[in-house]
Amino acid sequence: MFEARLIQGSILKKILDAIKDLVTDASWDCSPNGMSLQAMDTSHVSLVSVSLNSDGFDKYRCDRNLTLGMNLISLSKIIKCAANDDTIIIKAGDGGDKITLLFEAQNESEVAEYEIKLMNLDSEYLGIPDTTYNVTIKMPSNKFQRICRDLSQIGDAVTISCAKDGVRFGAAGDLGSGSIRLAQTATSDKPEDSVTISMQEALCQSFALKYLNHFAKATPLSAQVTLSMSPDVPLGEPLLFNVCVVEYNISDNDDENPSTIGFIRYYLAPKIDD
């Protein structure tokens, strides 16, 4: 028996919006610790990992580990039927071929019930080791979204150059070129507006904007986004250090005392010169 109740159902809506255009079919792995999902996009260029802790739910019961394979577009269609302030309850029986979604209106006078068919997916799980990255950039998520959107007018790839004084996002194409430079901000009263750079060495790498624009769909989940990267590593070193991680924390919307209840991490390999 599996049951998870989330008063802030809008969090699930935002998570689906952040992954449904990247991944078609995926499995939610449910354990007593929470729900997680790992999937590659259809062209296998990027990897997305979602995690929601059990203590982020208002009620969470998972008697034994379950894998819920589903079409995320179908799930998204159903989740869209919930109002933003609805409580969402996910229920699954043992060995069932479907899950039930309940949307409870705030005044508890209305309950909508939907079922979604499950799929048996032959998921390929990739091991994601804990890696220390040489460069970590924390910045407002809406600024990152804007930069990716603007630069995709210019070219297909963004070149991220990071030095101690700041970070530069640049793109070039047939019509010309463009760049945005962000300086590290001083400690401010509004941490959500800050730009923080932590680096061991300078870095310059290029990434496909098509994917970064997909990742930026997670912007409504978090005021800040973290980009973690490492410079090109010498031959023989594990290649995974070259992968960029774009991370959005998932927080509950408690204005007084917000807490992190999970994350979305997107992994993208750099574009390299042939």
Add this chain to the structure above:
Amino acid sequence: KMSQKSITSYFKPN
């Protein structure tokens, strides 16, 4: 010309 490898080249299957 720039190219992009599959993410599977970077992470090992579990």
